[in-house]
Amino acid sequence: xxxxxxxxCIFTPMALTIAxxxxxxxxxxxxxxxxxxxxxxxxxFKADTKNFTENPNILPNxxxxxxxxxALKNSASAKDLxxxxxxxxxxxxxxxxxxxxxxTVTYCSPRQTAFWxxxxxxxxxxxxxxxxxxxxxxxxxxxxxxxxxxxxxAAYTLAFWITLxxxxxxxxxxxxRWGSFVTTIASTASSIFIIAGAITSTALYGxxxxxxxxxxxxxxxxxxxxxKMLAVVWLAVAFSLGAGLFWLFSTCCCSGKSKSKKMVVEKxxxxxxxxxxxxxxxRAGHEDTLPLNPMPHGGPSQNSAYExxxxxxx
Numbered sequence: 676x677x678x679x680x681x682x683x684c685i686f687t688p689m690a691l692t693i694a695x696x697x698x699x700x701x702x703x704x705x706x707x708x709x710x711x712x713x714x715x716x717x718x719x720f721k722a723d724t725k726n727f728t729e730n731p732n733i734l735p736n737x738x739x740x741x742x743x744x745x746a747l748k749n750s751a752s753a754k755d756l757x758x759x760x761x762x763x764x765x766x767x768x769x770x771x772x773x774x775x776x777x778x779t780v781t782y783c784s785p786r787q788t789a790f791w792x793x794x795x796x797x798x799x800x801x802x803x804x805x806x807x808x809x810x811x812x813x814x815x816x817x818x819x820x821x822x823x824x825x826x827x828x829a830a831y832t833l834a835f836w837i838t839l840x841x842x843x844x845x846x847x848x849x850x851x852r853w854g855s856f857v858t859t860i861a862s863t864a865s866s867i868f869i870i871a872g873a874i875t876s877t878a879l880y881g882x883x884x885x886x887x888x889x890x891x892x893x894x895x896x897x898x899x900x901x902x903k904m905l906a907v908v909w910l911a912v913a914f915s916l917g918a919g920l921f922w923l924f925s926t927c928c929c930s931g932k933s934k935s936k937k938m939v940v941e942k943x944x945x946x947x948x949x950x951x952x953x954x955x956x957x958r959a960g961h962e963d964t965l966p967l968n969p970m971p972h973g974g975p976s977q978n979s980a981y982e983x984x985x986x987x988x989x
Contacts (some may be wrong), residue, residue, distance in 0.1 A: 685855065688921035689845045691914045692862065695869070696838045698911035702831060705904055706763030709780035715768065718761035718901040720880040722794065722887060725758040725772045726895035727751065743809065746800055747894060755799040757781070761901070762792040762880075764831060769797075791824035793817065809890075816886035820879060827875040834868035838915070841865055848925060855925040862919040869915050873908045 705717035728751050750756040757769040759778060766787060770780040794800075794817075795809065841861040848854035880900050887898025 684925050685845060685848050685922075688858075688862075688918045688925060689842070691918035691921065692838060692841050692845060695865070695911045695914035695918060696835070696842065698907050698914060699831065699835045699838060699869070701907050702904065702911070703764055703835065705901075706761055706766055706768045706783060707786070709768055709770075709783045715761070715778070715780055716901075717904045717907065718763055718768075719876055719904050720762040720792065720883055721899050721901060722760040722762075722792075723758070723897045723899065724751075724756055724760070724895075726897075728756060728758060730895060744894065747798070750798050750800060760792065760794075760797065763790075763904075764828065765790055767792050767797070789825040789828045791821045793821075813886050813890040816883055820883055823875060823879050827872055827879065830868045830872035830875060834865050834872055834911075837861055837865040837868065841918075845922075848922070852926050855922055859919065859922040859926060862915065862922045866912070866915040866919050869908075869912050873905075873912050876908060877905055 701717060704714050705719075706714060708714050727747065747756065758772040759770060761768050761780075766784040767790075768780045768783040770778055770782070772778055841858055844854065844858040844861055848858045877900075884898035884900050887896065891898075
């Protein structure tokens with residue numbers, strides 16, 4: 676029952692670790708397949724430009740730059756401005772929204788490490804003059820986004836591979852508490868990177884959505900955070916922390932060793948045992964311990980038996 680109990684002890688942390696890895700796989704799979712509805716719903720950030728394309732004749736006001744407005748109109752007329760843009764960890768996807776509000780993805784960009792969404796390039800506004808027309812708040816937000824996106828991608832990548840290594844090490848934890856100790860170290864490292872990635876992505880895309888709403892709201896362009904993706908990310912954090920706690924518990928308990936019973940050797944029946952002589956009286960049983968001291972003059976020794984019926988001749 677030792678190994679069976681050990682297996683039962685590490686089943687919970689192993690299951691939590693696998694659940695955390697599956698969540699990370701969902702994070703990496705977001706926006707990877709335009710035909711998969713689940714992956715299309717997993718995004719960190721969404722730019723909604725449908726209202727702009729439906730209303731190309733927005734009247735300029737004091738908060739709208741006419742040059743930037745004309746540039747966006749030209750992009751919309753050239754079909755370079757889609758109804759929405761969804762940003763994942765590797766790439767982005769774009770598409771159209773019908774009258775019922777249903778999203779249809781028409782294109783997904785190639786995967787790219789340390790990816791960041793650059794609306795100036797995506798909307799074909801790379802002209803230096805037009806790029807300078809973007810509000811300063813949005814330019815600063817995009818600049819910070821570009822720098823932090825590299826760290827965020829690295830954090831998720833390290834978290835994925837360390838969590839995978841944690842599962843492999845967890846197999847060895849079945850056999851000893853030292854295995855649990857090493858697995859606990861790996862679990863701690865993976866939790867650190869998952870938490871770092873979760874905090875970074877939540878703050879980063881929240882700030883980016885705020886910048887879009889603040890600077891482009893007058894142009895009918897809105898930004899929003901993908902709540903489903905962030906929910907998956909924080910579920911990965913919860914599973915990882917739970918796994919680390921149970922891995923630590925398994926280093927102290929459930930050693931996996933069977934309790935040994937003390938063996939008692941019984942005498943085999945019908946074996947020979949020495950029996951004391953009945954003539955020794957109270958001294959019986961001690962003849963092996965008493966010294967042999969012969970009597971003087973050649974008489975009988977003190978340990979020798981005597982004859983109770985010795986005959987005497989006159």
